[in-house]
Amino acid sequence: MSADPDAGPDIEANAETETEIETDRDTDIGTANTMRERSNESRVKLWATMTGNRLLITGLLALSFFIGFVVVGEWFVPNFESTIHSDSMISYMFSTMISAIVTGTTLVVTISQIVISQENGPLGDQRTRMSNTMDYREYTEEMIGSPAPADPSAFLRQIIGATERRARLLRDSIAGNDDEQLRAEVDDFTESLIENAEEVRDELEGGSFGSFDVLNAALNYNYGIKIFQVERIANDHPEDLTDEDMSILDDLKSTLSMFGPAREHIKTLYFQWALMDLSQMILYTSVPALLVAGSMLGFFDGLSLPNTTFGVSNTILIVGAAFTVTLIPFLLLISYIARVATAAKRTLAIGPLVLRESQR
Template identity: 30%
Template sequence: MGSSESDETLETYGAEIGAGSRVREWMLIEGDRVLIAVVLSIAVFFLLLFFHGVGIVSFVNPNSVTRVASGMIAGTFSLVTLVVSINQLILSQEFASAGKAQERLEAVVEFRDDIADETDVSASPVSPTRLLELLLASISQDADALADAVSDHDEEVRRSIVRYANTVRAETNRVDETLEHTSFGTFRAVFAATTYDEDWQLYVGTHFRNAYEDSLSPTAIDRLEDLLESLKLFHIAGEQFKTTYLQRELTRFSQLTVYAGVPSILSAIFIGLLYADITGPSINIAALPYVVIGLIVVVLSPLALLVSFILRTTTITRRTASTGPMLPQKGPEEGPFDVSYGDDW
């Protein structure tokens, strides 16, 4: 690997998480989902008011309004049924026979033992955030040890490895500061874990291990292996916590949708009853648009919840879709290393 390749900015090739305008990221990721649903509902309210004001929509035709109300009732029933099905699918993952439950427990215990061995503690923490903090401390310490181990190496090797170790340490400090002020169950903790780019660090570290195999001392190779192992453990822990959070998020969405479903259906029925009198609407014609628009917003509240929750879950899933250093969101030319078949580095 030439010096020009060593001078590449390794940290610029990480996962694209948290990119974009602040408003867009607040809508997609950071904002409270119920608040997002309220904002969407308010936007619909004022949009319908605007259309009514300019004469695009009207609420004086009983046949049109009652047909819309009937369609909204059917749509709400379908949405609630879909949400209940999603909730049942999530619950089905929690049901297990004794044998499967034992396998699951043994896998978790083995993973926690691996973390305890790697971090030199008697037992890994039970709190997810504390566990992630422990792994971050292990990664940072391994990066420091790696940088110290190459202090007497060739200049090109030393410079590349030290820059890599500094990048790893800077990333761990950034995520650790966020985790210190959060607790699991809040989205901020999960988001901090998913924004740590351990997949790319695994890729770069693996490349250095193979490219500099003949140049690194046995001690440096051991320190690099320790760092890669810590990164692997963090990846597994992050994926597990992300999955657990998304399960809880979808369960919360199902619960809120059921809560909103009842007033939604009642509001749609009430819209139809407003026009049940043969003489026309049963309330003052001046107040009619505001009442109907308000009821429509209530009817659409389950849909607003669906949009707000699905926006975040799909965005997280898309941006973190990877298995180790296999990043489908990266282009074929993205990366600091030019590697082809038979390349001997």
């Protein structure tokens, strides 16, 4: 049978495509590790949603709202002052805010009850929780070869240090292998893992639970894709790997797998801590917000004010400042939930599941 003369270019094109795919796969062993590299988002956005101090973010939101209110009232609503003194505008604005503050405070109490309810339970449930925790710690102690620390940041550092040690063992074990491609893949993979481990351990050093620093550092350890790479190396080179090599790969996979539930547990504890902080802050700020709203309802019409300050109407300044103060509980909610929601979104999957297009 004669060959199809048109098939040659297609076969060559397919072969080139397969070669490109194989080459890309080989060069992608060292993957993006930090959260910013994986998300392809700006530092400003990550700071605003994740790493920035929540009280500072709330203050910036309040300042931005106040400035925006004054700018709109002064330059885009020329009859603002006459409008605010008529048609019961003050009464409408601040009576609505009183209702919103009371409703929001009730919501906060509900959130607190939900968080607290997760800690309550009969003796049997508490015993099961304790037993599962101790089983995990005992397994971790066997893996790291030393007692598991009680401090969350030190606990994560120990697990990450164990993955780093096993990565070095893997690199040394494969160094004398005859397969050049396997050596290159393992070198790239272990170099990426060791570099990521050293960076995250430095970030965890001195971190105290309650702040976002511990969880933020843990999010920078891209353990899921590392598990996948271990599985892929073992699957692609079964004939080139010795029993000792496979044993080291299995140990490395097990150690990486232990980091997942440890991070998720610390993340859960941080979420509960943050929501309780949020509840307290909203309760603390609700009282002055109600006081300001009530004062504006009762006393604003009787105030005698100079017309302007620095060329801006004092009426606009006072109404804008008062309205901003009444919004602070809501702005606190925005700043805290932005962090919790962003962290939750970035950790939806546990294990070697890649959800972001930038990591595929």
